[in-house]
Amino acid sequence: MELDELKTAWLALERRLEQGNAINLQLYKEGRMKKLRSSLRPLYWGQILQMLFGLLFVVLAASFWPHHRDVPQMLVSGLIVHAYGVLSIVMGGITIGMISRVNSDYSQPVLEIQKRLAQVRRFYVLGGMIVGLPWALIWLPLCVVLAGKVGVDLWTQAPSVFWIGGGVGMVILLGTWWFHRWSRSPKRPRLAQAMEDSVTGASLRKAGRILSELEQFEKE
Secondary structure: OOHHHHHHHHHHHHHHHHHHHHHHHHHHHHHHHHHHHHHHHHHHHHHHHHHHHHHHHHHHHHOOHHHOOOOHHHHHHHHHHHHHHHHHHHHHHHHHHHHHHHHHOOOOOHHHHHHHHHHHHHHHHHHHHHHHOOHHHHHHHHHHHHHHHOOOOHHHHOHHHHHHHHHHHHHHHHHHHHHHHHHOOOOOHHHHHHHHHHHHOHHHHHHHHHHHHHHHHHHO
16 A cells, blocks of 8 residues: 555544544533433423422412501512512522523533522522521511411511511521521531532532533533
């Protein structure tokens, strides 16, 4: 075989190897992306449930406060519950939209998908704080609304519930803030990581591992 023929055969073999590697990478990526979509499904449906929960609050409050505009404590309580319901729906809807962006185009580079997943994670943690922490106090106006639905003015008949409950709620919020700062100390890396994992959620952690595996496979 002449030298030119040998070079041609070698180049053809290289092209075939490159094509084979590209096909293998594409097949592996498609498999990883399917697992990524599956890993995010619980988070997606969790946000759906949060939105339905918020809708329940909106319906409950909307059927209450317009009929109690002459009673300040009931009006304010109803508006607070209404606002919390709307906030829960909005935060859930935004999170779902961000998850859809992650799943929308798997032809994007892995780095771009990782950036989108990181955005979901940051917003999910923020949303968890915004929707979750108020429960230390939001149960008080909720009780006013529920009691008011059966004709009981809880504020006037049991004011101690609000003073005691409000105090306990503030202690919970301050305790949560203190523990968060304490657990984030560089002296407690394992605890800090455990706290990070707890607020991130299993779905996002699994999705992050899948993308890391794919990134490593591409480098190899």
